[in-house]
Amino acid sequence: MTKIPYRFYLTEEQLPKQWYNLRADMKSQPDPLLNPQTLKPVKEEDLYPIFCKELAHQELDSTTRYIDIPEPIMEMYKLYRPSPLCRAYNLEKELGTPAKIYYKFEGNNTSGSHKLNSALAQAYYAKAQGLTSVTTETGAGQWGTALSEACSYFGLGLDVFMVKGSYQQKPFRKAVMQVFDGNVIPSPSNTTEVGRKILQDKPNTTGSLGCAISEAIEKAITTPNCRYVLGSVLNQVLLHQSIIGLESKKAMEILGEYPDVVVGCAGGGSNLGGLIGAFMQDRLSGKTNTRFVAVEPASCPSLTRGKYAYDYCDTGKITPLAKMYTLGSGFIPSANHAGGLRYHGMSPILSKLYHDGYIEAVSYEQTKVFEAAVKFAKCETILPAPESAHAIKGAIDEALKCKESGEAKTILFGLTGTGYFDMTAYSDFLSGRMTDYIPSDEDLQKGFDSLPKVND
Amino acid sequence: MTKIPYRFYLTEEQLPKQWYNLRADMKSQPDPLLNPQTLKPVKEEDLYPIFCKELAHQELDSTTRYIDIPEPIMEMYKLYRPSPLCRAYNLEKELGTPAKIYYKFEGNNTSGSHKLNSALAQAYYAKAQGLTSVTTETGAGQWGTALSEACSYFGLGLDVFMVKGSYQQKPFRKAVMQVFDGNVIPSPSNTTEVGRKILQDKPNTTGSLGCAISEAIEKAITTPNCRYVLGSVLNQVLLHQSIIGLESKKAMEILGEYPDVVVGCAGGGSNLGGLIGAFMQDRLSGKTNTRFVAVEPASCPSLTRGKYAYDYCDTGKITPLAKMYTLGSGFIPSANHAGGLRYHGMSPILSKLYHDGYIEAVSYEQTKVFEAAVKFAKCETILPAPESAHAIKGAIDEALKCKESGEAKTILFGLTGTGYFDMTAYSDFLSGRMTDYIPSDEDLQKGFDSLPKVND
Secondary structure: OOOOOOEEOOOHHHOOOEEEOHHHHOOOOOOOOEOOOOOOEOOHHHHOOOOOHHHHHHHHOOOOOEEEOOHHHHHHHOOOOOOOEEEOHHHHHHHOOOOEEEEEEOOOOOOOEOOHHHHHHHHHHHHHOOOOEEEEEEOOOHHHHHHHHHHHHHOOEEEEEEEHHHHHHOHHHHHHHHHOOOEEEEEOOOOOHHHHHHHHHOOOOOOOHHHHHHHHHHHHHOOOOEEEOOOOOOHHHHHHHHHHHHHHHHHHHHOOOOOOEEEEEOOOOHHHHHHHHHHHHHHHOOOOOOEEEEEEEOOOOHHHHOEEEEEEOOOOOOOOEEEEEEOOOOOOOOOOOOOOOOOOOOOHHHHHHHHOOOOEEEEEOHHHHHHHHHHHHHHHOOOEOHHHHHHHHHHHHHHHHHHHHOOOOEEEEEEOEEOOOOHHHHHHHHOOOOOOOOOOHHHHHHHHOOOOHHHO | OOOOOOEEOOOHHHOOOEEEOHHHHOOOOOOOOEOOOOOOEOOHHHHOOOOOHHHHHHHHOOOOOEEEOOHHHHHHHOOOOOOOEEEOHHHHHHHOOOOEEEEEEOOOOOOOEOOHHHHHHHHHHHHHOOOOEEEEEEOOOHHHHHHHHHHHHHOOEEEEEEEHHHHHHOHHHHHHHHHOOOEEEEEOOOOOHHHHHHHHHOOOOOOOHHHHHHHHHHHHHOOOOEEEOOOOOOHHHHHHHHHHHHHHHHHHHHHOOOOOEEEEEOOOOHHHHHHHHHHHHHHHOOOOOOEEEEEEEOOOOHHHHOEEEEEEOOOOOOOOEEEEEEOOOOOOOOOOOOOOOOOOOOOHHHHHHHHOOOOEEEEEOHHHHHHHHHHHHHHHOOOEOHHHHHHHHHHHHHHHHHHHHOOOOEEEEEEOEEOOOOHHHHHHHHOOOOOOOOOOHHHHHHHHOOOOHHHO
């Protein structure tokens, strides 16, 4: 290869045919999910009321290293994968850095993000089990859109509980989901008991992912032939998203590259876990010393300021308990927080890796993040989602460190999606109306107070 | 190639390095542009007050067959080109057609459409001539977005006059242009004389492209070191857009395919002209007998119900006169018309080819078009722009004809862009609020009454 292209696409034949299960290579495993009644490790069967069987199995399978991607999912992947590995020549030039900056762009599909990778898998398994519908939550809206597409394709009904703040900020997200027959409900809603309770306590809340999850689960377990699906946090989601890292690694291999630093935005961890998986495998086996950087919003800092503790995955406290970095299931990000990355916890797998020193974490205030987003858009002609812009900001800072040190490091970051539905936030930023919010220690303490007693 | 992939990308090295000038192969040339004062064919110099020199040259150059794409434009093309040639397997299956349906997808860039192909060229030439700013109009918003990106990249100021109907229907389009420093003005506006006059006559008008063009031209010729640029209709635009057809042809060649029918949506003709160019070359030389189908909205039917006549390109009647299929520069599409394709005329090159029988034309009402759009989205996971959906509808109908006749024809259509900013229209369609409008003969006569006397 004489000159590395701006956009590099693997061919359809080069598309990975298996997902990679990072847990199989972790010598030190994440602590198990706990049954909230017995406080004992959950068994597959415990999960059957919530998840369909194959996904319950994937959730707990920590030993199978590679899992075949079923053919119907492969066929749908081919509609938008392999996604391009991009070389940010223009951004490098703008920054004046000797670093080589790559990004894996997952936004070239109507869901506008990487979320479709797991949505297709979850919808497929649900359908294969003979279910007629699923429920879910969505924050920024990408997951709900992706799942609407997937359900439409596989012929499943879908109720999406959308965090009310996003629902109001992004009126058109709802319309996209409706194109794909998704039924969208702003959360908290009065369609569930847990929603009604939250509305009673906090009638003006803009909602949270934790609360939307509670509503979706309640709806799933009270509806016949229905299950719940989740777009992030879970082990199964990281498994499906591993395709991002597998493709990135294969593409970089062909280009004669390997990242010194991998940077990803971190909300629940679906993108970060998927992006770093294949590279983390090498690091865990001692073959490489690649650094992994998780970037989170200063307004929802689960890794940088959270506690590593057992917590509920939802506000209503009906899910199994997961050991993770968390701000407490009672934590709700400030209303001025734009975009996603508003989950109180973090993937147990990533939490464990962070705890063990394999991952670093940084946090940024949102105005800094949007500044990076606009700079990136002008250089690379892609308007990033606010979530993705966190990774951009992280990568820019890594590249600027290289400028100072003179090191020509290879940086890879995950550009998870596009910002077409985030123009309210962009307008706020451009007009100077956007403000930042860093929770005080007292604010965080309120969230920590909601942590379950099992940690004591 | 064993099985044709869903998405086929040429490599960066395979990107065409020259544009193709279709006029060089037309034995029967389009009638010349006329100077509106002298009614004589315009000379390059006549165009210098409006266009920068190189673009004025390209506008009138009917003999140079291939024109090198300048290196800085090539570099920017590489940020989003080659665009994928897609095989619509799922749509074929849904329709049960023996036809093979391909589409060239131009929506994988932030402008969301093919418009960037010409925007980059026009901004580059303006900058190379030492201009400091340009003006333009935009209808659906794709062109304004594309030009904002291009101007931001090449360092040019930009005023965008946006058709008021679209401006109101697509609040977020404005925000995207602003990310790229574009200055967006709803048209008609009171910032120009022609705008003030139109507002006086029709204070409640939702505007038209012809009127926005007049405003942009007035602004350009009254601003120092500024020129006007246009996203469609012009010969130069078809030249830049020829890259769509060149790439399509090269990709199909590699896949062992050649289209029997090429279908494109037709507003001013930028996409249709670009898409069909390289294939029309073969048809004109007698090598092939490919059919070319232009699809236009029933509410703005310039080819199917317009007159082939000399007309102004703008409502204010300050541009050169072009011989084209036109509804009259006074024609303004019904306010209920969603999306673009609202121009009163049609590219002179395409008009000539249509007049000479090389192109067919059909028109559809918009509810039929959105029906096709939703069907397509569910099959192919791409949410199409309303403009592009016209081509989808045309291609579906061609494929259904094949189903009847049992012919396995190869259909290629242009998927010009994505519909992320058209969700108001989608919502209207999904909720049954969208209505159709077919102008009566009397409605059309009002537009024809505005045709200049030169035709008498």
